[in-house]
Amino acid sequence: MSGENCIFCKIANGEIPSATLYEDEDFRVILDLGPASKGHALILPKKHYPDLYALPDELAAKAMVLAKKMITKLAGALGCEGYNVVQNNGALAGQTVFHFHIHLIPRYKDDGVGLGWKAGKLSDSDRDEILDKMKK
Ligand code: AMP
Ligand code: ZN
Numbered sequence: 001m002s003g004e005n006c007i008f009c010k011i012a013n014g015e016i017p018s019a020t021l022y023e024d025e026d027f028r029v030i031l032d033l034g035p036a037s038k039g040h041a042l043i044l045p046k047k048h049y050p051d052l053y054a055l056p057d058e059l060a061a062k063a064m065v066l067a068k069k070m071i072t073k074l075a076g077a078l079g080c081e082g083y084n085v086v087q088n089n090g091a092l093a094g095q096t097v098f099h100f101h102i103h104l105i106p107r108y109k110d111d112g113v114g115l116g117w118k119a120g121k122l123s124d125s126d127r128d129e130i131l132d133k134m135k136k
Pocket of ligand 1: 007018031032033034035088094095096097098
């Protein structure tokens with residue numbers, strides 16, 4: 001999807017109103033309209049990049065620093081007991097809006113938020129194959 005038809009472009013640039021927690025020249029941080037838990041927020045760059053692969057290194061670095069700043073302040077405000085910082089790339093990985101964003105999901109006792117996976121076991125063949133492919 002191009003930037004012109006992208007809802008997060010419109011939100012990030014203030015064309016569509018949002019519950020904005022923070023804004024600077026590069027990013028807007030908003031409350032998610034379908035929160036996983038109370039205070040679930042999204043970091044949106046103001047420019048359109050579909051995913052992390054496309055995000056310039058400089059913005060990627062700034063986004064992580066901003067995530068740290070936001071969860072530090074939000075944790076105090078919300079009184080949550082933990083945070084998940086989640087970032088989906090690709091439909092198979094759960095991405096539904098193809099404008100890069102970082103989820104900041106506060107965690108509370110017994111909140112029922114379903115993030116996680118069943119741990120498998122790293123096989124010798126997978127380990128060797130991946131290490132070999134990453135050398136190329
Ligand atoms: P993802 O599945 O990682 O692409 O996340 C997209 C997120 O955007 C979901 O958590 C949605 O609830 C949220 N979302 C979609 N549209 C809006 C909107 N207009 N304002 C705020 N959050 C939105
Ligand atoms: Zn966009």
